Amino acid sequence: xxxxxxxxxxxxxxxxxxxxxxxxxxxxxxxxxxxxxxxxxxxxxxxxxxxxxxxxxxxxxxxxxxxxxxxxxxxxxxx
Amino acid sequence: xxxxxxxxxxxxxxxxxxxxxxxxxxxxxxxxxxxxxxxxxxxxxxxxxxxxxxxxxxxxxxxxxxxxxxxxxxxxxxxxxxxxxxxxxxxxxxxxxxxxxxxxxxxxxxxxxxxxxxxxxxxxxxxxxxxxxxxxxxxxxxxxxxxxxxxxxxxxxxxxxxxxxxxxxxxxxxxxxxxxxxxxxxxxxxxxxxxxxxxxxxxxxxxxxxxxxxxxxxxxxxxxxxxxxxxxxxxxxxxxxxxxxxxxxxxxxxxxxxxxxxxxxxxxxxxxxxxxxxxxxxxxxxxxxxxxxxxxxxxxxxxxxxxxxxxxxxxxxxxxxxxxxxxxxxxxxxxxxxxxxxxxxxxxxxxxxxxxxxxxxxxxxxxxxxxx
Numbered sequence: 001x002x003x004x005x006x007x008x009x010x011x012x013x014x015x016x017x018x019x020x021x022x023x024x025x026x027x028x029x030x031x032x033x034x035x036x037x038x039x040x041x042x043x044x045x046x047x048x049x050x051x052x053x054x055x056x057x058x059x060x061x062x063x064x065x066x067x068x069x070x071x072x073x074x075x076x077x078x079x
Numbered sequence: 080x081x082x083x084x085x086x087x088x089x090x091x092x093x094x095x096x097x098x099x100x101x102x103x104x105x106x107x108x109x110x111x112x113x114x115x116x117x118x119x120x121x122x123x124x125x126x127x128x129x130x131x132x133x134x135x136x137x138x139x140x141x142x143x144x145x146x147x148x149x150x151x152x153x154x155x156x157x158x159x160x161x162x163x164x165x166x167x168x169x170x171x172x173x174x175x176x177x178x179x180x181x182x183x184x185x186x187x188x189x190x191x192x193x194x195x196x197x198x199x200x201x202x203x204x205x206x207x208x209x210x211x212x213x214x215x216x217x218x219x220x221x222x223x224x225x226x227x228x229x230x231x232x233x234x235x236x237x238x239x240x241x242x243x244x245x246x247x248x249x250x251x252x253x254x255x256x257x258x259x260x261x262x263x264x265x266x267x268x269x270x271x272x273x274x275x276x277x278x279x280x281x282x283x284x285x286x287x288x289x290x291x292x293x294x295x296x297x298x299x300x301x302x303x304x305x306x307x308x309x310x311x312x313x314x315x316x317x318x319x320x321x322x323x324x325x326x327x328x329x330x331x332x333x334x335x336x337x338x339x340x341x342x343x344x345x346x347x348x349x350x351x352x353x354x355x356x357x358x359x360x361x362x363x364x365x366x367x368x369x370x371x372x373x374x375x376x377x378x379x380x381x382x383x384x385x386x387x388x389x390x391x392x393x394x395x396x397x398x399x400x401x402x403x404x405x406x407x408x409x410x411x412x413x414x415x416x417x418x419x420x421x422x423x424x425x426x427x428x429x430x431x432x433x434x435x436x437x438x439x440x441x442x443x444x445x446x447x448x449x450x451x
Binding site for chain 2: 056057060063
């Protein structure tokens with residue numbers, strides 16, 4: 001009967017790699033939101049308050065998705 | 080002059096964090112017995128996992144720090160909290176958690192397991208735990224602060240202060256935040272029904288905010304980073320959204336307009352699931368943000384002790400870098416405290432608004448900023 005001895009360590013490694021990828025995705029996503037927002041403010045500075053509110057809302061949604069993945073990575077380590 | 084006061088403030092913050100977050104590292108000599116050497120159950124020295132989980136999980140006491148006394152024993156400095164248990168066999172038990180003496184003693188047939196939870200000594204007895212743990216006590220404290228603040232400010236408004244004149248004292252603080260939630264969160268998303276939902280939105284906003292901020296103080300409980308707390312908030316938001324939904328909303332879910340026939344089954348499934356996934360995302364977002372912030376801060380400080388285990392000199396060398404990063408992350412966590420409270424509130428308002436928006440002519444676009 002073979003036992004996969006590295007299972008626990010691989011689970012930890014998988015969880016950490018997954019969380020890292022999620023952080024990368026969040027970084028790219030929120031960076032693009034920021035880029036769009038800053039360009040929009042540059043075009044029309046009077047609208048900066050509205051743009052900022054929408055930017056924060058969209059950033060929170062993207063970050064929520066990334067945090068899902070981080071929680072799954074954490075679960076991979078713990079379970 | 081300004082630089083001097085910033086320096087003083089920085090020195091004060093630095094010293095407080097250093098004092099409040101220090102742990103004792105115990106170095107132990109290796110086991111000299113060779114024949115009957117037994118495996119050590121607990122890793123001596125610094126156990127980072129134990130420290131991290133000890134901070135983010137609930138506990139039956141407020142734990143501040145522990146010092147090593149003259150007899151070589153560790154003395155933890157804690158505030159014990161009441162333990163309230165009910166089981167069929169033993170009935171209601173009420174005692175302070177100091178009776179457990181940090182897990183060394185059994186009380187009334189109950190003991191603390193290594194995670195700090197109360198378990199019966201005899202296996203198999205069902206115990207219901209109604210204790211006032213530190214999360215509960217912190218929530219009650221936040222509630223007390225909130226009730227006192229809001230009622231005293233409301234009273235000063237009814238007395239006439241700040242109605243036609245400039246606001247005074249606490250009114251300044253509360254008016255800014257309430258006006259912000261009303262004008263940026265409730266009115267744009269809820270239009271004419273804003274005042275109906277404002278009590279709930281304000282309660283959720285301030286409760287999450289106060290618990291977030293108190294949780295940043297070392298020694299307090301991690302309430303908003305507790306999945307049970309966020310689940311309850313998410314479920315309450317879900318119930319509010321469901322009660323404000325109308326037939327138009329459900330019509331759009333089960334019969335999305337302007338969708339080709341072959342895509343409809345998939346889209347109906349996705350739309351129906353999204354009714355449940357949106358509050359679920361609210362739950363996970365708040366929980367993960369707060370717990371991640373706490374874990375980052377604890378890990379950065381733990382780095383010092385992890386390095387110190389390898390070599391005390393590296394430990395000292397890592398301290399300034401670690402502390403600098405920790406202070407930086409603390410400022411970000413302060414921002415995240417406000418941001419997450421705001422995001423929970425604004426997304427709840429958006430979902431409620433989507434649930435009762437009325438008929439619009441075909442082809443007319445939805446008038447909210449983000450369609451989620």
